[in-house]
Amino acid sequence: MSVPAVETAPLLNTPLYDLHLRLGARMVPFAGYAMPVQYPAGLLKEHLHTRAAAGLFDVSHMGQVALRAADVTEAARALEALVPADILGLKPGRQRYGLLTDARGGILDDLMVANLGDRLVLVVNAANKAADLAHLRAGLPDSVAVEELPRALLALQGPGAEAALARLAPEVAAMRFMDARVFDILGAACLVTRSGYTGEDGFEISTPEDAAAPIAEALLADPAVLPIGLGARDSLRLEAGLCLHGSDIDTTTSPVEAGLGWAISPARRRGGARPGGFPGAERILAEMEAGPARRRVGLLPEGRVPVRAGAALFAEGGETAIGHVTSGGFGPSLGAPVAMGYLPAGLAASGTRVFAEVRGQRLAAAVAPLPFVPAGFKRG
Template identity: 60%
Template sequence: MSDLRETPLTGLHKALGAKMTGFAGYEMPLQYGLGVMGEHQHTRAAAGLFDVSHMGQVLIRHEAGYGGAAQAMERLVPVSLLGLGEKRQRYGFFTNEAGGIRDDLMLTNRGDHLLVVVNAACKADDIALMREGLPDCEVVEVTDRALIALQGPKAVDALAPIAAGCEIMKFLDTGIFTSDYGELWISRSGYTGEDGYEISVPEAQAEPLARALLLHEAVEPVGLGARDSLRLEAGLCLYGQDIDDGTTPVEAGLSWAIQKARRRGGEREGGFPGAEVILDQLENGVARCRVGLRPEGRAPMRAGTQIFGGETGGEAVGHVTSGAYGPSIEAPMSMGYVAASHASAGTTLYGEVRGKRQPVRVAEMPFTPANFKR
């Protein structure tokens, strides 16, 4: 793993005995002593600490302030940013001319500028896209801060003594907090379906902050293994696996992230890459869609499993994009794409596993109810 990049917390992961792996060009913790199952369950019951410093943090500034930056960014995303309140965060995605998703991201109204958090694997391409597509803006990659996620129902108990006032935040609220660990950029958000926070911290203070949080009895370190099972139980997409540049937001079930203002008849209709395709799909539907899948038995149906409409001789109707065992639901779970004609909850389909077709039922997502702070 000598060619992999390190995060400011790599030394801490190794000191804590993490099993390391490569992910998106970085050396990252796969699991710690509790193991994937234990880390998953601990996050659901208490609080898990995740290193997400591999992700990109980018500031977008415009001479007209936030309104100028938001208006400019709406040329690249089908999201209403002019309608986003100050200190609020919103999920969105870059699209291409065919309506496909180039990356999914989080966008924050910082009062006089825009903060964008992008996926690690797409970071370089996303920054290049913004620099080319936003010539009227200053696009600044943040390179001197780490990013930590603290997730679970007791996350607030661990963070409040460090960042006073974070306890009154609601889901997708953001703020800048003074602390013994420098200026913290905090959002009440995450990738687990649980209550929790994402914390941008000065790089030099990342390990001291992480160690301080780990001193709290509710907090345990969590690696990529449990991060994946937690997000899958929550019905959340992984870019490059469940969504990609050949998948539209409508096919992916992400239409809720396209506000009325950007749809047909809205005051800022279209104006983003692939608008013609996406707006047509919003009105007329799609041939395939992302669904939850619950296999019978105990064995998960993993990514790449083909899905058929009949046990013997049925035609192929889709495929699995993510699959794992769900510790919270004590059963296997998958998500994938199937023909819209076979996408109704409760429909029995068949996944081909080791040459045999096994029953799998279309299910509503999330598999585990969300526990956000409303």
């Protein structure tokens, strides 16, 4: 008897797909898209170049969503029923990191929220955007329109990012970390935020789809800018101690366990102006006061062998796993392996020695503070 073929949805292409091929990218499936994992320079050089100069990333697979209401305050107040951030206090021209939580205090997704004065613009993770859109539409009142934006998204990251982008839009030089502005770039209206996912200074640039390639090519014409793939994007965010949803955070982790308590705005905490009122508030606020049972930690494995996601963690001499690694690999900036994972709160202090199981062997690792590489954000 023949086995019926399994039908899979064809991969989607970003507006920069043809440019990736011209640049020699190795393309891989990621979140339903064909995405560049690396270019001919290779992951190591791409990573180090971003830390030293500027790297250009295609992140057009991410979801971009506009929330519109009669007044932006109405949209902000409504969104606060779904995220534990102070959206009402978010001033026009500013952006804030937030979390979509569920009734048990787990993390449905992490996202960015920008206030453009007449609307809110959200950036959500690629793998979650369909679920996030459904969640927003179900959880927000009819007076708030939820619109998926058909736009491309570029990330220009590294200490040379400001100079490179300022050649096309001089106004960006005045922006500081988490500012959000709309600028004309090569004749296209682009939303620029001073933010990113590498720990470096940089920008995310939301463009009309037909403007993405010309803007990318203009940026790449600068000798300080190299195209960077998903491989280096992952190693950069790991060194920066940044969470990847689906690995380091998900519906089984709370914001406090994940070390993201800082994203719970003071206004939404007990004693604040608008305490609670978001899904999972009871658990999350209780953990903020009493502490969680486990914590996300940085790990520095001894030796040169990387410890990958999924590796079980053990106390010295222990036979029962006490935690697990959620992200791990080689840190090019450190020249050594790095990892993140969860441990009981009592074993989460820096310097604590634990053991990761790798191919049947126990490899020692020390709990280390995050980030592994200091952030280079322009705050002033």
